[in-house]
Amino acid sequence: MNRWKPLIVLGTGQFLMVLDASVMNVSISQLVEDFDTEVTAIQGVITLYTLVMAAFMLTGGKIGDMYGRRRTFIVGLVVYAVGSGLTAIAPELWVLALGWSVIEGLGAALVLPALAALVAGAYRGRDRAVAYGVIGGLAGAGIAVGPLLGGWVTTYLTWRLVFAGEVVLVVAMLCLIGWIPREEPPVERPRLDLVAVVLSAAGLALVVLAVLQSSSWGWLAPRNAPFTIFGFSPTLFVITLGGVLLYLFARWEHIREAEGRTTLVHLGLFRISGLRSGLVTLFNQNTILLGLFFVIPLYLQVVLGMDAFETGVRLLPVSATMLVAAMSGSLLLRIASPRTIVRIGFAVLLASILWLLATIDPELNDVSFALAMAVMGLGMGMLASQLGNVVQSSVGAADRSEAGGLQYTAQNLGSSLGTALIGAILIGALAASLGSAIAEDPRISESVAHQAGTRIEAGITFVPSDGVADALAEAGVPPDEAAAVVEDYEDAQITGLKVAVLAAGGIALVGLLCTGALPAHVRGKQESGEDEDED
Known part of the structure; x- marks a missing residue:
C-alpha cells in the first residue's frame, strides 16, 4: 500500500485540475445571473482559462526542471488554491476572471507537467503503467463527474462552494505531500x-x-x-x-x-517517434472527448430540456467505464502492446460514435444512450490507460518535465480546439440545414423565408425551440408560419448534432491512422517488470 501513497496525492491533483473546468461549464446560466452579465462574457472567462493553461504549460515544465518537480508541484497547488479562494468570493466578473482564468490557470500550468514527471519518477515498469492508467481514468472521471457535481451544487446550493471545497482539498493534499518522494536537487539550475x-x-x-x-x-x-x-x-x-x-x-x-x-524545449525530443506519436494521439483523444462533451450536453439540455443535474446523471456511464478501462491498462499490457490497445480503443470509440448517432432523436432512448455512453467510456479509457505512460517512457529522467509540459500542452490544445471545431461544425450544419429547409418549405412565405435567411447569415445560435418561437412572435410572423419555422429549426438541430458527432468520428479515424509509431512490444511478456527507458 505504501508504494501507492504518492499516486493518491498525484491522482487527486489530476482529478482536481480536470474537474474544475467541467464544473464551470454547467454553471454558466447561474454565473450570468449572479454577475448580471451575458453568456458571451462567461464564455470569455472560460476561454481565458484554457488560453492561460495552453500558453504556459511548456514554461511550467521548464520551471520544474529549474527548481525541482516536487517543489514546483507544491507551489502550483498553492497558487491554484489562491485562485480557487478568490473565485469563491468573487464579487465582480473581473475578479472571477482573475481568480479562475489567470491565477488557477497559472497554477495548473505548474502542477500538471510536474505531476506527469513525478508519476514517472515514483513508479517503474508495470507499476508505472498502472499509475498512468489511474491518472488517465481520474482525468476522464473528472470530466464526466464535473457536470453531475457542478449541476447538483449549482442547482441546490451555490457554485461558490465548489471552489471553496477545492481550497480545502488542496490543503489536505499539502498535508500529505510527504507521501511524494523527495528528489535530488538539480546539479546545475538552467535559466529560463x-x-x-x-x-x-x-x-x-x-x-x-x-x-x-x-x-x-x-x-x-x-x-x-x-x-x-x-x-x-x-x-x-x-x-x-x-x-x-x-x-x-x-x-x-x-x-x-x-x-x-x-x-525552453529540447527540439531533439521531437525526433523520438514514440513521443511524437503519443503527443499526436493525446491531441486527437482530447479533441474528440471535449468536442463530444460539448455536443452531448447541448443535446440533453437544449433539445431535450434537461437541467444540469439530469445531464450529469446521463453522463455517468462514461465516467464509470472510462475509469475501469483506464485502470486496467497494466493488465491489458500483458496480452497486447500499447499500439494495439490504443488502436482497439479508437475502434471502440468509433463504434460508440456510430451508436450515438442512432440515439440522437427528438425523444431520448435512455437505455440505448446509456449503453452508447458506456462503450464510449471504454474506448476513451483504453486510450487514457496508455498514452501518459507512452509519452513519459519515451524519454529519460532528465527530460520528463519537458515531456510533461508537451503532454499537457497537447491535451489542452486538443481540448480547446475540440470544443471550437466541433462547435463551429455544429453551428455551420445547423445554419445550412435550417436555411435549406426554410427555403424548400411550402408553408413559409417568401418574405418570411427571406427574413429568416438574413438572420441565419448574420449568425445563428443553438437555443431551445421555445426561444425561436418567442423571437418569431415578437417579429410578428404569422402563427402558422412561425410553427413551420420552429419545426424546421428542431429538425435542423438534430441534423447539426449528428453532423458534429460524425465529425468527431472522423477525427477518431484520423487518430487511428496516426498510431503507427506507438510502442509495438508486449511489455507484459518481458521477464523483468522494468520499462525500457533509462532513469
Missing part, C-alpha cells in the same frame, strides 16, 4: 529563456483564441467579428500570426540549441 516563453505563449494563445472564436467571428466571411482584414474575418489571419510566432519560437530554440545555450 524569456524570449522563448513569450514567443511560445503568444503563438499558442493566438491559435487557440482564433479557433475558439471562429464560431462567432466566422472563418472567411465576417459575422460577429470585432474587426475585419480586407473584408475577411480575422480568424485565419490570427491563426497565421500565431503560426508565425511558433515558427520563430522553433527557430529561436534551434539557434540557442546550436550555441549550447539553455532552451
